Amino acid sequence: MDVMKPINLSSKELDESQSFTSVEIGKLWVTYMGNSMASQILPYFLQHCEDEYIRTLLENGLALSKDFKQRIEKFLKKENFPIPVGFSKDDVNLGAPRLYEDEFYVQYLKYTAKAGLSIYSVAIPLIIREDIREFFVYANKCTDILLGQINNVLFEKKLIVKPPSIPTPEKPDFANKQSYLNGWFGDVRPLHAMEIVHLYDNIENNITSKALLLGFYQTVKDEKIKSLFKKGLEMTDKAVKQCIEKLHSENLPTPSYIDHLVTTSDYPPFSDKIMLSHKLDMFSMKIRSFGNSLAVNGRRDIGALYVRNMTNVGVFVDDAANILIDKGWLEAPPQAFDRS
16 A cells, blocks of 8 residues: 555565464364355355346355365365365255245345454454465455445345434534443433444344244254254344334334245255354354444443343353254364363
């Protein structure tokens, strides 16, 4: 960039001959697993997609997933590092009837692309090896472009409620009373911009999560997993309603439920393993989302809302992990040396 001076280092300390650090191993591993999952789910969506623009989004998402996987495999093979098992064609039935309408796919792509972006952006400042850092910069940029395409399609097809607008302030403002932090009693101030942003984002994420989970609940075979999915549906619905209530109380618009984009099919297109693994991953990402929301919040009532939801989601994640372990389905990330 023109505004920044270049720094030309002659040292070879940071080149690709250096072995992996835990950061590089961990981020490559989790990125591989997520894109391994997407590489199986998106082809099924493409089997049942009629809208040309949405089909292009799915094709772009699938192409990126395959590309990221191949690039990571090259890194791992060069280091003689075992390739994760991940997911395979055994985890999807491309001949299964349609489970979701086309419009759901756009919401799903946004939901998962945001999750990917959060992984890639966190990796960049932590990674030492330049070649691997450049890969995550590349993944971040590609996902950013895909999200732009997704938002354009959502807006063009009127599938998205624009985030709430607020008045332009006349001048900078400062909090000068302790009541600024109130939430339940006394003088409760209006929501500030960052609180609105994260309430809106959590609603958007959770209505997609709920619709995805509804389709999984209809088609899962294992009764124990089905029971867990039912709890997940109830938990997610409650979280959506709580966030909607905060925005509606100040006459601000909110995204709407998309459960109607799930068909009545009960024929499973996905294996129980990939469905449970998917919800474990995405509920884990909810913890990060609620944590990010909590970090920029200023009202005690909203802070308490996020803490309760983080606790509930943590229980779901723990239960899902236990089932995966019992069935021998939980592929563990690389670990530190066990000195005991």
